[in-house]
Amino acid sequence: MEDTQDSKSASASALGKLGGSKGGRARADRLTPAERSIAAREAAEARWGRSVADATHEGVLIIGNHRLECAVLDDADKTRVLNQSTMLTALGRAPTMGRRELTEGRPPFLSAANLRPFITRELMELYEPIRYRHATTAGRSTGYRAEILPLVCEVYLDARNEGALLRNQEGTAKAAEILIRGLARVGIIALVDEATGYQEVRARRELERILEAYVQEQFRPWVSTFPDEFFREIYRLHDWEFRPGTSRRTPHVGKLIKHYIYGQLPQGVLAELERVNPKNARGHRPRKHHQHLTETTGNQHLDKQINSVITIMKISRNRQEFEDFFERAFPPAEPKLPLVIDVYEATKDRFPSTLKDSSGT
Numbered sequence: 001m002e003d004t005q006d007s008k009s010a011s012a013s014a015l016g017k018l019g020g021s022k023g024g025r026a027r028a029d030r031l032t033p034a035e036r037s038i039a040a041r042e043a044a045e046a047r048w049g050r051s052v053a054d055a056t057h058e059g060v061l062i063i064g065n066h067r068l069e070c071a072v073l074d075d076a077d078k079t080r081v082l083n084q085s086t087m088l089t090a091l092g093r094a095p096t097m098g099r100r101e102l103t104e105g106r107p108p109f110l111s112a113a114n115l116r117p118f119i120t121r122e123l124m125e126l127y128e129p130i131r132y133r134h135a136t137t138a139g140r141s142t143g144y145r146a147e148i149l150p151l152v153c154e155v156y157l158d159a160r161n162e163g164a165l166l167r168n169q170e171g172t173a174k175a176a177e178i179l180i181r182g183l184a185r186v187g188i189i190a191l192v193d194e195a196t197g198y199q200e201v202r203a204r205r206e207l208e209r210i211l212e213a214y215v216q217e218q219f220r221p222w223v224s225t226f227p228d229e230f231f232r233e234i235y236r237l238h239d240w241e242f243r244p245g246t247s248r249r250t251p252h253v254g255k256l257i258k259h260y261i262y263g264q265l266p267q268g269v270l271a272e273l274e275r276v277n278p279k280n281a282r283g284h285r286p287r288k289h290h291q292h293l294t295e296t297t298g299n300q301h302l303d304k305q306i307n308s309v310i311t312i313m314k315i316s317r318n319r320q321e322f323e324d325f326f327e328r329a330f331p332p333a334e335p336k337l338p339l340v341i342d343v344y345e346a347t348k349d350r351f352p353s354t355l356k357d358s359s360g361t
Contacts, residue, residue, distance in 0.1 A: 053079070055135045056331050064182035066090035066175075070146065073132055081130050081143035084108075091152070092175040107144060109152060114166060118158045123151040136329055153180050207268050214265065214298040215272045219291040225299075226257070230306060233313035237322050260309050262289055264330050265301060 055071035061082070062068075068090055069083035084107070085095040091109055107127050110119060126148045133140050153176035159165050160173040192198070228244055234256060235242035262270045273289040280286060293299045312329060316322035 051131075052140060053130065053132045055081075055132050058135050063090070063186075064178045066179065066182070068149075069141075071132060071135070071143065073130070079130065080146040081132060082146050082149060084129070084142045084144060087144065087149070087152075090175060090179060091156075092171040109172075110155060112166065112169065114164050114169075115155055115159055117164070118155045118162075120151065123148065123155070126151065135331060150180065150183060152176070210266045211268060211272045214269045214294055214301070215276060215292055216294050216298075217276055217292075219277070219287050220295070222288060222291055225288070225290045225302070226306060227310075230310055230313075233310060237313060237316060237319045260326065261302065261305050264305050265298075269298075 053073040053075055056074045056078075057072040059070055060067050061070045066089070067086065069086045071081050071083070073079045073081060088095050088109060093109055105127075106116075106119070107129060110123075110127065126145050129142050129144060131140060131142055156165070156169065156173040156176040157180070159169070165173055190199075231249065231253065232242050232244070234240075234253060240250065258270070262273065270289075273292055276292050277285050277287050277289055290299060290302055293302055308329065309326070312325045313322055316325055
C-alpha cells in the first residue's frame with residue numbers, strides 16, 4: 001500500500017510540475033505526448049530511485065547472430081546486466097522503444113497488453129530497469145538483469161503457441177526462438193566440456209594460443225621502445241627530477257612499467273616473458289621483455305599500451321588522479337564467467353539444458 005501510494009504521489013508531483021496536479025485527469029489528458037513522457041520518466045525515477053551504478057566490466061555477448069552489450073556492476077551482488085537498446089534490437093524491436101513511457105511498470109519489450117497473461121511472477125520480479133554508468137566513459141545506459149532474457153523470450157513463444165500474438169510481434173517471436181536456440185547450443189557444449197573435464201584443456205589451449213601469438217623464445221636485437229615522453233611524465237607525476245638523454249632510471253620505474261604496461265597485456269603473457277627472460281644471479285634480467293615479444297602482435301599491443309598510458313599521464317595533474325584514470329581505463333581483471341551460464345542458472349528449473357561453470361555456480 002505504501003509503495004503504491006508513493007508511486008501515485010511521485011506521478012502527481014511530476015504532473016504538478018507541468019501544471020496538472022490540480023486539474024486531475026482532465027488536465028493530464030491535455031498534456032502533450034512529450035509532457036506525458038517527462039512525467040512518466042520522473043515518476044519512474046521516483047519509484048526506482050535516481051542512483052546510478054558503475055560498471056566495472058563491459059563486453060559484448062554474442063548469441064546466434066545477435067550482439068548484446070553486457071556489463072558487470074560494482075554492487076554487492078556484482079549484478080550482470082544486458083543493455084536495453086541491444087536487447088530491443090536482438091528481439092527485433094526498435095531501440096527507440098526504450099524511450100517510451102512505462103506501461104504499468106513493465107519494460108518496453110513487454111508493454112503490449114496481449115503479453116500480460118504470459119508474464120510470470122518470476123519475470124515481474126526481474127524487470128526493474130537498472131541505470132548504470134559505463135566503465136570507460138561518462139555515458140549512462142539503462143539495462144536489465146541478464147536473467148531476464150530467456151524469460152522474455154518465453155513470453156513471446158508462449159503467446160505465439162496460444163495464438164495470442166499480434167502481427168507486428170511475429171518478428172519478435174522468431175528472434176526469441178533464435179535466442180533460445182543460441183543459448184541452448186552454448187549450454188550443451190558447456191555441459192559436455194564440464195562432464196568430460198575438457199574445460200580445463202580448453203582454457204589451457206586458449207592460453208597457449210595467446211602466448212604463441214605474443215611471446216617468442218628467440219629474442220630480437222634491442223631497439224628503443226619507450227620514448228622519453230613516457231619517462232618524463234612518470235617523473236613529473238612522482239615529483240622526481242627528470243634528466244633527458246640518460247638511460248639510468250630509478251629502480252622503481254621498472255616496477256611501474258611492469259604494472260602499467262606489461263601487466264595489461266593478456267593474462268599469462270607477463271609470466272611467460274619472465275620465464276623466457278629470467279633474472280640472473282645478481283637479480284637482473286639479461287634482456288628487455290619487449291625483445292621477446294612477437295613483431296606482429298606482441299609489440300603492436302605494447303606500443304598501443306605505451307601510447308595509451310602516456311595519454312592518461314598527460315591529462316593527469318598528479319599521481320592520484322592518474323591512478324584513478326588508469327583504473328577506469330584498465331579495471332583490475334577478474335575471473336570471467338560466461339554470461340550465458342548466469343542466465344541459465346537463474347532458469348534451471350525451466351530448461352532441460354541447464355549448465356554450470358567449473359566452480360559449480
